[in-house]
Amino acid sequence: MTKILGVEFAPLNVPLRRRLETLSAAIWIVWLGFGDFIGWSITAYLLFRTEILRYFILLYFVWMYYDWDTCNKGGRNARWISWLRNCAWLHYFCNYFPLKLVKTTDLDPTKNYLFCSFPHGILSTGIFGAFGSDVLGCRELFPGLDFRVVILDQHFRIPLFREYVYSSGTVSSSAESLNYLLSSKPQEPYTGRGTVLIVGGASESLECKPGTYRILVKRRKGFVKIALKHGRPLVPVFSFGETDVYDQVYGPDGSFLKKAQHFIRKKIGIAPVLLMGRGFFQYSFGIIAHRKPINVVVGGPMELPKIPEPTAEQVNEYHEKFIEHLNDLFEAHKHKYIKNADSVYLELIS
Numbered sequence: 001m002t003k004i005l006g007v008e009f010a011p012l013n014v015p016l017r018r019r020l021e022t023l024s025a026a027i028w029i030v031w032l033g034f035g036d037f038i039g040w041s042i043t044a045y046l047l048f049r050t051e052i053l054r055y056f057i058l059l060y061f062v063w064m065y066y067d068w069d070t071c072n073k074g075g076r077n078a079r080w081i082s083w084l085r086n087c088a089w090l091h092y093f094c095n096y097f098p099l100k101l102v103k104t105t106d107l108d109p110t111k112n113y114l115f116c117s118f119p120h121g122i123l124s125t126g127i128f129g130a131f132g133s134d135v136l137g138c139r140e141l142f143p144g145l146d147f148r149v150v151i152l153d154q155h156f157r158i159p160l161f162r163e164y165v166y167s168s169g170t171v172s173s174s175a176e177s178l179n180y181l182l183s184s185k186p187q188e189p190y191t192g193r194g195t196v197l198i199v200g201g202a203s204e205s206l207e208c209k210p211g212t213y214r215i216l217v218k219r220r221k222g223f224v225k226i227a228l229k230h231g232r233p234l235v236p237v238f239s240f241g242e243t244d245v246y247d248q249v250y251g252p253d254g255s256f257l258k259k260a261q262h263f264i265r266k267k268i269g270i271a272p273v274l275l276m277g278r279g280f281f282q283y284s285f286g287i288i289a290h291r292k293p294i295n296v297v298v299g300g301p302m303e304l305p306k307i308p309e310p311t312a313e314q315v316n317e318y319h320e321k322f323i324e325h326l327n328d329l330f331e332a333h334k335h336k337y338i339k340n341a342d343s344v345y346l347e348l349i350s
Contacts, residue, residue, distance in 0.1 A: 008283040021096035022280060024089050026288045029277075031164070032123055033287070036154075039161030057159075064159065071156040071172035073180055075148055077187060082134070084167040090133040097245065097294050099129040101136040104329075105300040107235070109144025112182050112193040113301060114227050117237040118215045118326065120204035122246040122275055126239035126294040131196045132168045136296075138194075146190035148181060150197045154269050171195075175226070182230040196237070199223055202271040206251075206261055207349065210244045213330070214347040217323060224304075224319045231306025236299040236326040240337035245289040249274035295337045299329035323348065 002009045031038070046053045070076065084090075107113060117127050130136050131147045138147050153172040155165045171177050181195045198204075200216040207214040227234050251257030265271045279286030302325045307314060327346050335341040
């Protein structure tokens with residue numbers, strides 16, 4: 001490693017494998033961060049600046065209309081998503097950090113589970129690698145379960161980019177989508193479902209700082225209500241190290257920056273994080289995630305009764321029980337994955 005004017009440059013003799021891993025992480029942030037814009041830009045260019053391809057775009061719009069509601073009906077069929085979930089790019093991506101998926105208990109392969117993931121981090125990197133791909137062996141660790149990661153509904157409305165998110169096996173965050181997933185069985189060969197919900201959402205990304213675990217869960221009770229409605233178990237999932245791969249320009253509560261970020265988030269659905277990462281050939285600044293390990297730990301299920309119309313009191317009761325369940329998972333495993341774990345606690349914010 002060479003340091004020039006305060007900038008730490010990568011050695012020239014970095015193996016090709018590590019260069020490809022860094023490239024995969026760079027593609028990830030560019031595609032995820034700017035995928036909506038790229039999708040619209042390519043579509044506009046083909047529609048207005050080409051003579052023949054514009055007709056294919058018009059046909060594609062017809063396909064989009066026909067396919068509009070698939071994100072609310074369980075997403076793409078498993079046979080259409082396996083190729084991307086197992087591609088070489090994702091192997092390099094998962095090895096970059098590296099990512100690891102940890103199972104603490106077996107799950108009934110015939111049940112539908114709602115996996116509740118924390119923290120969101122900047123980009124939910126651990127969840128994408130663990131359940132948005134098959135590289136870490138989620139289907140082998142939990143046989144019989146068809147895993148679907150819940151993401152913002154708006155991503156399924158973007159031309160071209162929507163095909164990528166569909167091919168990752170993702171589904172919409174709408175109430176219709178969650179009700180469908182928790183109430184129906186998947187297609188063969190799967191016998192149960194693992195619906196992965198990142199509870200804190202985009203707002204939680206604004207609380208992401210290395211070495212801290214601040215999660216938005218106190219007022220997030222909708223996931224408990226919908227699980228009670230269908231009588232489905234809640235499974236806590238914690239991504240240790242998720243908050244370490246990026247830093248950000250942080251705005252304290254009440255600051256102009258934080259208010260502006262929340263205003264933009266409410267308008268477009270995406271939090272405008274001023275992230276701080278590394279570059280391709282240097283480690284001091286850039287938009288690529290830092291090479292830090294992320295361990296996605298799946299806890300034991302918390303069984304819930306089936307209450308078709310749960311009251312506010314019942315939702316609050318099981319919400320408090322889930323928070324205790326989540327905190328127990330964090331405390332039981334933090335010493336394995338966090339440095340100076342005795343001084344690190346789960347911070348519950350509103």
